[in-house]
Amino acid sequence: MKLYAPSTIKEIKERYGFKISKSLGQNFLTDKNIIDRIIDATEIGENDLVLEIGPGLGVLTYEAAQLAGKVLAVEIDENLIPILKENLAEFDNVEIVNQDFLKTNLFELLEQNEEINGQKREGVKILGNLPYYITTPIIMKILEDRAPVDSITIMMQKEVADRIKSEPGGKTYGALSVAVQYYCEVVDVAKVPRDVFYPQPNVDSAVLRLDLRKERPVELDDESVFFACVKSGFGQRRKTLHNSLSGVCGLSKEQVSEALEEAGIDPVRRAETLDLKEFARLANAVNKRK
Numbered sequence: 508m509k510l511y512a513p514s515t516i517k518e519i520k521e522r523y524g525f526k527i528s529k530s531l532g533q534n535f536l537t538d539k540n541i542i543d544r545i546i547d548a549t550e551i552g553e554n555d556l557v558l559e560i561g562p563g564l565g566v567l568t569y570e571a572a573q574l575a576g577k578v579l580a581v582e583i584d585e586n587l588i589p590i591l592k593e594n595l596a597e598f599d600n601v602e603i604v605n606q607d608f609l610k611t612n613l614f615e616l617l618e619q620n621e622e623i624n625g626q627k628r629e630g631v632k633i634l635g636n637l638p639y640y641i642t643t644p645i646i647m648k649i650l651e652d653r654a655p656v657d658s659i660t661i662m663m664q665k666e667v668a669d670r671i672k673s674e675p676g677g678k679t680y681g682a683l684s685v686a687v688q689y690y691c692e693v694v695d696v697a698k699v700p701r702d703v704f705y706p707q708p709n710v711d712s713a714v715l716r717l718d719l720r721k722e723r724p725v726e727l728d729d730e731s732v733f734f735a736c737v738k739s740g741f742g743q744r745r746k747t748l749h750n751s752l753s754g755v756c757g758l759s760k761e762q763v764s765e766a767l768e769e770a771g772i773d774p775v776r777r778a779e780t781l782d783l784k785e786f787a788r789l790a791n792a793v794n795k796r797k
């Protein structure tokens with residue numbers, strides 16, 4: 508049975524009386540090529556743990572289960588649980604967890620799955636076709652929790668992917684770009700048109716793989732000061748740094764000027780022109796004065 512075929516989705520809807528929920532961002536994938544590209548990009552090893560966010564009807568889960576040591580599939584919609592159980596019945600390495608991913612204790616979940624079939628697991632790969640409205644909180648939860656994860660391969664709205672991979676100077680470069688690039692190396696996987704989903708969303712999508720860095724790309728004396736500078740700088744992105752940073756970490760305008768000078772950054776530049784290294788130099792100079 509082709510789980511991803513629109514005719515199968517319609518049949519499942521009828522048989523279970525299942526109603527597709529717009530508010531839970533339910534747009535199911537119907538294209539095997541895209542499914543394969545997501546799975547290939549995830550680079551699943553036979554002793555890896557795959558954590559899938561929002562399995563839906565199980566199209567990605569089905570493919571991942573054939574490659575992984577174990578798949579943990581976290582789905583919020585309880586109406587999908589019996590459907591997932593039936594669609595994935597042939598696998599004994601799939602565990603379905605009926606939970607809101609944003610409320611899961613990621614450390615606990617990963618700790619409970621340190622062993623797969625009596626052997627220490629190798630990688631931890633996260634994957635998902637995410638509901639658009641919670642893409643950013645989901646990514647930031649994984650990164651800020653500093654969970655022991657190797658990579659996150661995810662489908663998201665194209666505009667969010669553009670923001671994540673954006674370089675300094677671009678219109679889409681912002682706090683999200685800096686934060687994700689600080690924690691991860693970003694790999695472009697695929698552009699995805701809207702017509703490969705049922706029902707069809709109003710936007711195009713893209714798949715990115717975020718490879719979590721083993722070492723930070725810049726030296727920071729205090730990470731929270733770095734993020735405070737990023738937030739402050741982009742909070743008023745049209746203003747020059749001299750103005751937008753005013754008050755950051757309690758610094759006076761004069762102290763901000765001194766910090767910018769020490770970091771070798773022209774005070775009339777804007778946050779959108781600063782790369783990671785410059786933000787780091789600035790943060791370390793601010794940290795000295797706070």
Ligand code: SAM
Nearest residue numbers: 531534535536561562563582583584607608636
């Ligand atoms: N993976 C399936 C596919 O590709 O066809 C479904 C993708 S659909 C875009 C998003 C899925 O995430 C839905 O099944 C939805 O119920 C689920 N979901 C929404 N919010 C969630 C949350 N907070 N935690 C876990 N799953 C969630």
